[in-house]
Amino acid sequence: MIPLKDNLKCLLFPWATFVFIALNCVAYVLELSALSNGSAQHFIQTYLMVPATFMNAFTSGDPAAIAAAVGTMFSSMFLHDPSGPMHLLGNMLYLFVFGRALEARLGHGKFIAFYLISGIFAALAHVWSDPASVVPTLGASGAIAGVLGGYLLLWPKAEITGLVPVPAKIRAYWYILFWIGMQFSSVLTGASDGVAYWAHIGGFIAGMAIGGVVRMIQPVSDVCYVPSDCPPVEKPHNDDDEDESEPKR
Numbered sequence: 001m002i003p004l005k006d007n008l009k010c011l012l013f014p015w016a017t018f019v020f021i022a023l024n025c026v027a028y029v030l031e032l033s034a035l036s037n038g039s040a041q042h043f044i045q046t047y048l049m050v051p052a053t054f055m056n057a058f059t060s061g062d063p064a065a066i067a068a069a070v071g072t073m074f075s076s077m078f079l080h081d082p083s084g085p086m087h088l089l090g091n092m093l094y095l096f097v098f099g100r101a102l103e104a105r106l107g108h109g110k111f112i113a114f115y116l117i118s119g120i121f122a123a124l125a126h127v128w129s130d131p132a133s134v135v136p137t138l139g140a141s142g143a144i145a146g147v148l149g150g151y152l153l154l155w156p157k158a159e160i161t162g163l164v165p166v167p168a169k170i171r172a173y174w175y176i177l178f179w180i181g182m183q184f185s186s187v188l189t190g191a192s193d194g195v196a197y198w199a200h201i202g203g204f205i206a207g208m209a210i211g212g213v214v215r216m217i218q219p220v221s222d223v224c225y226v227p228s229d230c231p232p233v234e235k236p237h238n239d240d241d242e243d244e245s246e247p248k249r
Contacts, residue, residue, distance in 0.1 A: 001162065001179060001182075002090075002163040003094060003098070003161075004093075004097065005097060005161050006097060007158060007160075007226055007227075008100075008155065008224040008226060009225055009226070010100060010104035010224040012103065012108075012223055015108065016103050016108045016111050016112050017095060017100055021095060023078055024091070025088070028088050046068075047075040048076050048138050049069075049076040049136065049138070050134055051130055051133040051135075052131065052132050052134045053134075054072070055131045073119070073120055077123075077142070079138040081138070091141055092140075094144050094147075095140065095147065098151045099111070099115075099147050102147055102150050102151050105155070105221055106150075114150060115146065116143070117146070118206045119203065122145060122200065122203030123137075123142060123199065125142075125198045125199055125201060125205075141200055143203055145180075145207065146203040146204060148204060149176075149206065149209075150208065151211070152177070153212055153214075153215050155172055155224070157172065157173070158172040159171060160172050162175070180200075183204070184201065187201065
C-alpha cells in the first residue's frame with residue numbers, strides 16, 4: 001500500500017510536517033556517517049531504544065540511566081534502517097500524505113505534541129510487547145501510525161490516491177482500516193520480519209484517542225476542503241432591450 005496524495009486543499013501551510021520530514025532526513029545522514037566511521041556500537045547504545053535496557057534503567061532507579069532511556073524514545077523516533085533508504089522514504093511519504101491535513105486541523109504546535117505523544121505510546125507499546133528484548137528499535141512508523149489514527153477520525157471521508165497495489169482512489173477510512181488490520185494480522189500470525197507491529201498499534205490507538213477528543217471538542221472544521229472540479233457557472237447577462245416575452249432557445 002503506497003499512498004500518493006489525498007484530495008484535500010488545506011488553508012494552513014504544514015511547516016511542522018516538513019520540519020519533521022527534514023529532521024528525519026538529517027538524522028538519517030548523521031546515522032550513516034556515524035555507522036561508517038566505526039562508532040556503530042556507541043551510536044546504537046546511545047540513540048536506539050532497546051526494550052531490555054529501557055526496563056533495566058527504570059528498575060535501577062538511576063536518574064541518569066532513566067533520562068538516557070527516555071531520550072532514546074525520542075531519538076529512535078527519527079532514525080531509520082541504515083541498510084537502504086526505503087524505510088525512510090516510505091515513512092516520509094506516509095507522513096506527507098496524512099500529516100498535512102491533520103496539522104491543519106490541529107494547528108502547528110498541537111500537531112507537534114500529537115506526533116511526539118503518538119511516538120511515545122508507540123515505544124511503550126513495543127516495550128510492553130517484549131520487555132526482555134535486546135533488539136534495538138528505530139523508526140518514525142509508530143508516530144506516523146498515530147497520524148493515521150487521528151486522520152481516520154478527523155478526515156475519514158477524504159479520498160486517498162495510491163497504489164493498492166494498482167493505482168486507485170479509495171476513501172481514507174477504508175485505506176487506514178486496511179492498514180491497521182494488516183498490523184493486527186501480523187501480530188496474530190506471529191510475523192517475524194523485524195517490524196515492530198505493536199509499536200504501530202500503540203501509536204495508532206494513541207492517535208485515535210487524541211483525534212476522538214479533538215472531534216468531540218470541534219466536530220466540524222473548514223480548514224481543509226475538497227476543491228471543485230468545475231468552475232462556477234456565471235449567470236448569463238440579460239440585455240435590457242431583450243423582449244422577456246420572447247421564448248428562450
